[in-house]
Amino acid sequence: MDKPTTTAAIVAAVTGVFSAGAFKFYEFMLKQKREKQVEEKAEQTLYRDDLIKRVDRLEQERDEHLEQIIEMMSELAALKVEVKFLKQENEMLKLRIEALR
Amino acid sequence: MRQFLKAYKDILVYHDYGPLLLFWNIADLANNRVLWMSYGEALDGGNEWAYFQYCLYFVVALGMLFSLPNIRSCSRFVGTYLLLYIFSTTRFLVNVFSDPEFAAGDVGRSLVVTAVYFTLWVWIYVKMRMEVMHKDLRG
Numbered sequence: 001m002d003k004p005t006t007t008a009a010i011v012a013a014v015t016g017v018f019s020a021g022a023f024k025f026y027e028f029m030l031k032q033k034r035e036k037q038v039e040e041k042a043e044q045t046l047y048r049d050d051l052i053k054r055v056d057r058l059e060q061e062r063d064e065h066l067e068q069i070i071e072m073m074s075e076l077a078a079l080k081v082e083v084k085f086l087k088q089e090n091e092m093l094k095l096r097i098e099a100l101r
Numbered sequence: 102m103r104q105f106l107k108a109y110k111d112i113l114v115y116h117d118y119g120p121l122l123l124f125w126n127i128a129d130l131a132n133n134r135v136l137w138m139s140y141g142e143a144l145d146g147g148n149e150w151a152y153f154q155y156c157l158y159f160v161v162a163l164g165m166l167f168s169l170p171n172i173r174s175c176s177r178f179v180g181t182y183l184l185l186y187i188f189s190t191t192r193f194l195v196n197v198f199s200d201p202e203f204a205a206g207d208v209g210r211s212l213v214v215t216a217v218y219f220t221l222w223v224w225i226y227v228k229m230r231m232e233v234m235h236k237d238l239r240g
Contacts, residue, residue: 004199005150008192012184019180027234034238 118225119169122179125221126166135159154189161185172236176229183222190215 130136134143134155143152161182168174193211196203 004192004195007195008188008190011191012188015187016180016184023230023234027237030234030238 113224118228122165122175122225123169126162126169130159130162130166133159133162154185157185158182172229173233176226176233179222179226179229183219183226186215186219186222190219 135152136159138152140149140152143149161178165175165178165182168178193215197208
C-alpha cells in the first residue's frame with residue numbers, strides 16, 4: 001500500500017473506533033438516565049398504590065360506621081316510642097292514684 | 102432572524118431522514134462510476150484504486166438501499182459508508198498535500214462539496230443510531 005492509502009486507512013480505523021466508543025458511552029449515559037426515570041416512576045407508583053389501599057380501607061370503615069349509625073338510629077326511634085308510652089302510662093297511673101284519694 | 106434560524110435547527114433536529122436517504126441512495130447508486138465505466142477503462146487511466154473504491158461504495162449503497170426498512174442493518178451500512186467516505190477523503194487530502202500536481206486541480210470545490218456531503222451522512226447516521234438506541238431502551 002502507498003503512503004496516502006495507509007494514512008487514510010489508519011485515520012478511518014481510528015475514527016471508526018472512536019465514534020463507536022463515543023456511541024457506546026452515550027448509550028450507557030442514556031441507559032443510566034432511563035433507569036433513574038424508571039426508579040422514580042416505581043417510587044411514585046408505590047406511593048399511589050399505598051394511597052389507593054388507604055382510601056379503600058377508609059371507605060370500608062366508613063360503610064361499617066354508617067351501618068352502625070343506622071342501627072343505632074332505629075334503636076333510638078324504638079326507645080323514643082317506648083319512653084312516650086311509658087310517660088303516658090305514668091300520667092294515667094298518677095291520675096288514677098289521685099282519683100283514689 | 103432568530104426565529105428563521107430556529108426553523109432550520111428544528112428541521113435538522115425533528116425532521117425524518119428516511120425519504121432523503123432513499124432518494125439520495127438511489128441518486129448515489131445511479132451516479133456511481135462502476136455503472137458508467139469498465140474496469141479496463143479505469144486500468145487504462147491508472148485509476149484502478151478509485152475503481153475499487155467505487156465498487157465498495159456501490160456494494161455499501163446497495164446494502165443501504167435493501168436494508169432501508171431495517172434501521173439497525175441500515176445504520177451499519179451507513180456507518181460503513183461513512184468510514185469509506187473518511188478513507189477516501191483522507192486519501193484525497195494526503196494526495197493534495199503531498200503532490201503539487203494533484204493540488205493544482207479544482208481542490209477547493211471538491212473539498213466544499215465533500216464537507217457538505219459528509220455533514221449530511223453524519224446527520225443521517227447520528228439520527229439512525231439515536232433511533233436504534235431509543236428502540237433498544239424501550240425494549
